[in-house]
Amino acid sequence: xxxxxxxxxxxxxxxxxxxxxxxxxxxxxxxxxxxxxxxxxxxxxxxxxxxxxxxxxxxxxxxxxxxxxxxxxxxxxxxxxxxxxxxxxxxxxxxxxxxxxxxx
Numbered sequence: 001x002x003x004x005x006x007x008x009x010x011x012x013x014x015x016x017x018x019x020x021x022x023x024x025x026x027x028x029x030x031x032x033x034x035x036x037x038x039x040x041x042x043x044x045x046x047x048x049x050x051x052x053x054x055x056x057x058x059x060x061x062x063x064x065x066x067x068x069x070x071x072x073x074x075x076x077x078x079x080x081x082x083x084x085x086x087x088x089x090x091x092x093x094x095x096x097x098x099x100x101x102x103x104x
Contacts, residue, residue, distance in 0.1 A: 007053035014051035021045045046070060
């Protein structure tokens with residue numbers, strides 16, 4: 001069962017629209033027109049959980065663990081296995097707590 005979310009604008013209970021996959025990356029505009037599907041080669045599915053307020057139509061998106069990993073890797077970061085702080089993706093030890101990191 002999903003967590004109950006309250007609308008940050010009007011306080012109404014938001015409706016749960018479950019998981020949806022959004023696409024990020026790739027190339028749009030004239031590149032997509034000229035090259036078709038090949039322009040989307042860098043595109044990546046991004047799973048998000050969607051909630052919508054039935055009163056004011058405010059929409060909230062929440063990230064899954066997989067989504068967090070995708071977004072962190074795009075910024076060149078990962079989470080420390082011990083303290084959970086963001087560190088460079090190539091780090092073998094945490095810059096904050098010194099914990100050894102798993103290899104990717």
